[in-house]
Amino acid sequence: MKTAAFSSVLVTLACLVSASAFAMAPTGQSSAKVTPDMIQTGSDIPAHWTQPEGNFDYVKRDVMIPMRDGVKLHTVILIPKGAHDLPMLLERTPYNASGFVPNNSPHMADAVWSGDKDWADGSYILVWQDVRGKYGSEGKYIMTRPPMGPLNPTKTDDTTDAWDTIDWLVKNITQSNGKVGMIGSSYDGWTVAMALLHPNPALKVAAPESPMIDGWMGDDWYHYGALRQVNLDYFTGQTTRKGKGESVPRDNYDDYTNFLEAGSAGDYADAHGFKQLPWWNRFAAHPAYDAFWQLQALDKLLPEHPSSVPTMWLQGLWDQEDIYGAIHAWEALTKAGHGANNHLVIGPWWHSQINRQGWHLGPLKWPGDTAAEFRQQVMIPWFNHYLRGTPMAKPLPQAMIYNAVEKRWDRFSNWKVASAQQLTPIYLQADMGLGFQQPAGGGDSYVSDPAKPVPYLPRPIPQKNDNWRTWLVHDQRFVADRPDVLSYTTPVLTKTVTLQGAPIADIFAKTTGTDGDFVVKLIDVYPGTDPSDPTMGGYELPISLDIFRGRYRKSFADPSPILANVVQEYKFRLPSVNYEFKPGHRIMVQIQSSLFPLYDRNPQTYVPNILFAKPADYKKATVTIEHGPDGHSAVLLPVVAHSTASH
Template identity: 85%
Template sequence: MKKTALCSALVSLACLLSAAAFAMPPTGQDSAKVTPDMIQTGSDIPTDWKQPQGNFDYIKRDVMIPMRDGVKLHTVILIPKNAHGLPMLLERTPYNASNMAPGKSPHMADAVWSGDKDWADGSTILVWQDIRGKYKSEGKYIMTRPPMGPLNPTKTDDTTDAWDTIDWLVKNTKESNGNVGMIGSSYDGWTVAMALLHPHPALKAAAPESPMIDGWMGDDWYHYGALRQMNLDYFSGQMSKKGEGENIPRENQDDYTNFLEAGSAGAYAEANGFKQLPWWNRFAAHPAYDAFWRLQALDTLLVAHPSTVPTMWLQGLWDQEDIYGAVHAWEALKKAGHGANNHLVMGPWWHSQINRDGWNMGPLKWPGDTTAQFRQNVMIPWFNHYLRGTPLPKPLPEAMIYNPVEQHWDNFTNWKVASDQQLTPLYLQSDMGLGFEQPTDGSDSYVSDPAKPVPYLPRPIPQKNDRWRTWLVQDQRFAETRPDVLSYTTPVLSKTVRVQGAPIADLFASTTGTDGDFVVKLIDVYPGTDPTDPTMGGYELPVSLDIFRGRYRKSFADPSAIPANEVQEYKFRLPTVNYEFKPGHRIMVQIQSSLFPLYDRNPQTWVPNILFAKLSDYRKATVTIEHGADGKSAVLLPVVSGATNSD
C-alpha cells in the first residue's frame, strides 16, 4: 500500500472511532437514567395560571354579574387589602373594563389607569363593568341603547343594568359599606346619566363627565343637523367587533382629501362596509330630529324622571366631542326645579381631560394642574361626603366654572340657564366692523364652494393627531385670510367685556342656493405682540363656536328648502362661556359655510337626505350676510358687570 493511501485509511479509521465514541452511551459517573419526572407529554402552559399576590396591597376579582334577564356582565373589582366598610366607585363602559386596571403592579395606584389613580389610595373599592355585548360581557350591544319604551321593547336597558349591578355589588362585596358612587366620561358619562333615570337606593353620588346627552343637537353625531363625519371611525371601531374594532382605512394621509374625494358622507361610509352595521342603517334613515332622536334625548328624560342623587355635571369649556350634554342636562334639571342636588362644573379642558393632566389647553397655560387640583380638592371630598359621611371642606356651589383669562375658578350661587339670560347684541357693522351700536345699512357676501370647503384645522389633517384635542383653541388667522370667510372686528377694547353664559348667533342672510350651513365663531384677538409669550402675539383664540344647518331654521324635525335669494333668519345657541375680553384686545366674529372635514359638506342645493347627495348636487352659492335694513346680524352676548366670586 502506498504511503498516501495508508495515511488516508488511518485518518478514516480515526474518524470512525471518534464518531463511535460520540454515539456510545456514557459510562461510569457520566451515565444518566431517564426518570418519569423528566418527561412532559402535555403542554408547558398551565390551564389556569395564578400569580401569587402575597405582596399586593389589593385584591382583584373578575366576576360575571347576572342581570334580571339572565345575561351576565363582566365586572372587574379592585378591593384594597384588609378593607372594611369602604364605599364603591362604579364605572360602566364599552371600552374594555379589563383595560381600566391594566397594570401588573402590586400597588393599586400603579395598577389602574390615569383617571383612577387619585381614587386608588386604599380608601375606595373600584369597579369597572363591560356593558352588554362588549368585550367579555354577554348579551347584544346596541349603541347608546334607548330606555325601555317605543325604541326598546325589551325589559332591560342601561338603567336596569346599572340597578342590577349595584344591587349585586352591595349584596356580594362584604368589604363595602353599602354605598356606591358612579363616574365616567363620554359614553361612560352616558351610562351614569342612564342610571339616574331610576337609581338604586345605594347610589349616593354621581358624576357624569362630558356625557353623551343628545347626539343630534350637539354631542357626537350632529351639531344642529350638520354631521360630524370624522366620527364615522367610531362606528367601525365600536361595532365591527365585540372587542376593539379598527378605524376606516385611508387612501391619503390628509383627511381633507379623503372625505372630499369620497363625495358624500354616506358614500364614504357605505364604500367602507357600513351597510353591515345595523346602527348605521338606523342612523342614516333619520337625518332630521325626529322621534328616533327625541325619544333618546337624555336631558328631557332626566326631567321626566328626576332623581334625588347628588350629581356633579362636568364639562370642558373647549370639549371637542361632547360640549353640549352636561350643560344642557343641568340646565333642564334646574329649570324644572331640581337644582338643589345638581351642580355644574366647567373646567378649562378638552374632552375627558378631567381624567388626565391639566396644566394647559393647547397654547393656554394654567398656573397649576387644574385637573389634579380639582379631583383632589373638590371631587373626591364631595364623593367622600356622600359615600362615607365625611364633612365637606366647603359646600359645592350651584355652578363652578373656570375663568381662563383670570386663571381661577369662579363660584356661582345662581348661574342662569340660557333662557333667563340678559343678552347684549354685538352687531356686525359696515367695513367689517363689530360693535354694540346698531348698524344702519350694508351687507357682505362670499362665495361658498363645496369643492373648496373651509378646513377646521390647517392642512394636512391626519387621522390621529393631538391637534384634534385642541382644535377648538386653534389660532384662526389661517381662516381669516380666505375669501369665503367673513371676519368682523371691534376696535381695540378700552375696558373689559365680561361674558357669562351662552352666546346666541343671530344671522340674517340670503343665499343663491336652496340649502346651506352657517358657522359662527366668537374670537378673542390678542394684541399684536406679547413680550411674555411671543407665540401669542396677534393670536385669534376661539372662545365659542358652532355650526347650524340652514334647512332646520324653522324646525329641527321638519326641514325645508331655503328660498333662493330671500333673507332668512338663522338663530342658534353657541357653547357656554365664562370669559373676559381684556383692554388692548379686540373681539372678532367670523362667519363661513363649512368646517371640513369635521362636518360633512352641505351641497347647497335641496336634497331629501344630505348623507346621500350626488356629486352633481354640490354647487357654489353666494351667501350674503345682512347688517342693515334687511336684518341686523349680531352675536347676542351674556354680558355681565361687576366682580365674580372666585377661588
C-alpha cells in the same frame, strides 16, 4: 532537510492526536439517563394559573353579575386588602372593563389607569363593568341603548342594568359600606346619566363627565343637523365586533382628501361596508331631529324622572366631542326645580381631560394641574361627603367654572340657564367692523364652494391627529385670508368685556342656493406682541363656536328648503363661556359655511337626506350676510357689568 524532517514529524503527531480525539467522540449513545420528569407530552400552559399575590395591597375579582333577564355582565372589582366598610365607585363602559386595570402591579394605584389613580388610595372599592354585548359581557350591544319605551320594547336598559349591578354589589361585596358612587366620561358619562333615571337607593352620588346627552343637537353625532363625519371611525370601532373594531382604512394621509374624494358621507360609508351595520342603517335613516332622536335625548328625560342623587355635571370649556350634554342636562334639571342636588362644573379642559393631567390646553397654560387639583381638592372630598359622611371644607356651589383669562376657578351661586340670560348684541358692521351700535345697513358676500370647503385645522389633517384634542383653541389666522371666511373685528378694547353664559348667533343671510351651513366663531384677538409669550402675539383664540344647518332654521324635526335670494334668520346657541376680553385685545366674529372634514359638506342644493347627496347636487352658492335693514346680524353676548363669582 532538517526542517523538512521536523515538519513531517509534526504532521504525524497531529494526525495521531486527531485520530485519538475521533475515537473518543460520542457514537450516538448518551451515557446520561432520561428520567420521567424530563418528558412533557401535554401543553406547557397549565389549565389554570394562579398568580401569587401575597405582596399585593388589593384583591382583584372578575365576576359575571346576573341581570333581571338572566344576562350576565362582566365586572372587574378591586378591593383593598383589609378593607372594611368602604364605599364603592362604579363605572360602566363599552371600552373594556379589564382595560381600566392595565398594569399587573402589586400596588393598586399603579395597577389602574391614570384617571383612577387618585381613587386607588385604599379608601375605595373600584368597580368597572362592560355594558351588554361588549367585551366580556353577555347580551346584545345596542349603541347608547335607548331607555325602555317606544325605541326599546324590552324590559331592560342601562338604567335597569345599573340598578341590578348596584344591588348585587351591595349584597355581595362584604367589605363595602353599602354605598355606591358612579362616575364616567363620554359614553361612560351617558351610562351614569341613564342610572339617574331610576337610581338604586344605594347610589348616593354621581358625576357624569362630558356625557353624551343628545347626539343630534350637539354631542357626538351631529351639531344642529351637521354630521360630524369623522365619527364614522367610531361606528366601526364599536359595532363591527364585540371587542374593539378597526377604524375605516384610508387611501390618503390627509382626511380632507379622503372625505372630499368620497363624495357624500353616505357614499363614504357605503364604500366601506357600513350597510352591514344595524346602527348605521338606523342612524342614516333619521337625518332630522325626529322621534328617533327626541325619545333618547336625556336632557328631556331627566327632568321627567328627577332623582335626589347629588350629581356633578362636568365638561370642558373647549370639549371637542361632548360640549353640549352636561350643561344642557344641568339647565333642564335646574329649570324644572331640581337645582338643589345638581351642580355644574366646567373646567379649562378638552374632552375627558378631567381624568388626565391639566397643566395646559394647547397654547393656554395654567398655574397648576387643574384636573388633578380639582379631583383631589373638590371632587373626591365631595364624593367622600356623601359616601362616608365626612365634612367638606367648602360646600360645592351651584356652578364652578374656570376663568381662563384670570386663571382661576370662579364659584357661582346663581349661574343662569341660557333662557334667563340678559343678552347684549354685538353687531356686524360695514368695512368688516364689529360693535355694540346697530349698523345702518349693508352686507358682505362670499362664494361657498363645496369643492373647496374650509378646513377646521390646517392641512394635512390625518386620521390620527395630534391636534384633535385642542382644535377648538387653534389660532384662526390660518383661514383669515380665505375669500369664503368673513372676519368682523372691534377696535382695540379700552375696558374689559366680561361674558358669563351662552352667546347666541343671530345671523340674517341670503344665499343663491336652497340649503347651506353657517359656522359662527367668537374669537379673542390678542395684541400684536406678547413679551411674556411671543408665540401668542396676534393669536386669534376661539372661545365659542358652532355650526348650524340652514334647512333646520324653522324646525329641527321638519327641514325645509331655503328660499333662494331671500333673507332668512339663522339663530342658534353657542357653547357657554366664562370669559374676559381684556383692554388691548379685540373681539372678532368669523362666519363661514363649512368646517371640513369634521362636518360633512352641505351640497347647498336641498335634498331629502344630505348623507346621500349626489355629485350633481354639490353647487357653489353666493352667501350674503346682512347688516340691515333686512336684518341686523349679530352675536348676542351674555355681558355682565360685574361678576357675581366668588373664589
